[in-house]
Amino acid sequence: MIRPALAFLLAAGVGGAWSGPEQAKPDVRIFASLEEAAPSRGGAVLLVFFSTTCVVCYDDLLESRFMVEKSGWPVAVVGVHLGPYEDLLAFLEKYRWDLPVVLDRRKHLFRKFQVTAVPDKALLVGEDVVHRDDPYRDHGQRREELRQCLEGIFGRGNSRSSAAPRST
Numbered sequence: 001m002i003r004p005a006l007a008f009l010l011a012a013g014v015g016g017a018w019s020g021p022e023q024a025k026p027d028v029r030i031f032a033s034l035e036e037a038a039p040s041r042g043g044a045v046l047l048v049f050f051s052t053t054c055v056v057c058y059d060d061l062l063e064s065r066f067m068v069e070k071s072g073w074p075v076a077v078v079g080v081h082l083g084p085y086e087d088l089l090a091f092l093e094k095y096r097w098d099l100p101v102v103l104d105r106r107k108h109l110f111r112k113f114q115v116t117a118v119p120d121k122a123l124l125v126g127e128d129v130v131h132r133d134d135p136y137r138d139h140g141q142r143r144e145e146l147r148q149c150l151e152g153i154f155g156r157g158n159s160r161s162s163a164a165p166r167s168t
Contacts, residue, residue, distance in 0.1 A: 029092055030085070030103050037078045037100035042126055044075040044153070046146075049110065049120040052083055052091040056139065060119035063143060065099060071157025073150050075123075078102060080109050123149060 031037040038045045048064050050057035065077045079101035081088050088103060104110055113122045113129070123131035123146070131149040133142055151157070 029098060030088060030101050032103065034078065034102055034109060037102050038076045040076075044073070045124045046075050046077045047080050047109065047113065047122045047124065048077060049080045049113075049115045049118050049122075051118045052081065052087045054118055057119040058095065059139070060121070060142075061097075062095065064121065064146070067143070067147060068150070071150070071154075073154045073157050075150065075154075076100075080104050080115075082107055082110060121146060125153065 034045070034047070046064060046068060048061045050061050061079055068075045068077050077099050079097070079099065081091075081101055082104045085103060088101065091097070092101065102109060109115070113120075113132070115122075115135075117135040119133075120135045121131070121133035121142075122129055130153065131146060133146065135142075
């Protein structure tokens with residue numbers, strides 16, 4: 001008589017405290033859609049399409065963030081990735097990336113913006129695409145074109161973000 005009661009108490013107590021293998025919690029930086037990642041669609045959003053297996057993509061993603069932050073432009077930088085969740089999570093941890101990333105497993109954004117190669121970028125102001133990157137051009141040219149586009153829309157910003165200083 002005591003045994004069934006003891007077994008029930010142990011099962012109830014232990015069962016509540018232990019729920020089996022620890023479940024991985026979703027990372028708060030990883031979103032399923034652009035609407036979740038950048039909810040204020042009235043502002044500017046720079047989508048940076050990248051792959052965790054592409055070293056040039058790392059540079060492109062990190063440089064884009066640095067350029068926007070250094071200049072103080074009101075632009076949300078959002079990464080777009082279509083590879084495995086585990087690879088993306090490892091990338092975010094390794095590079096301490098704390099900005100939002102859309103895990104585009106169904107290629108919704110890749111198709112919408114006709115992205116065929118990475119790295120690639122699209123600058124949105126509201127619903128309008130105001131700049132599209134050409135992933136086949138030289139990295140420096142692409143960076144400069146984006147900088148000029150952002151300066152044309154938002155002004156020079158807080159500081160110079162070009163790679164080479166101009167002589168006076």
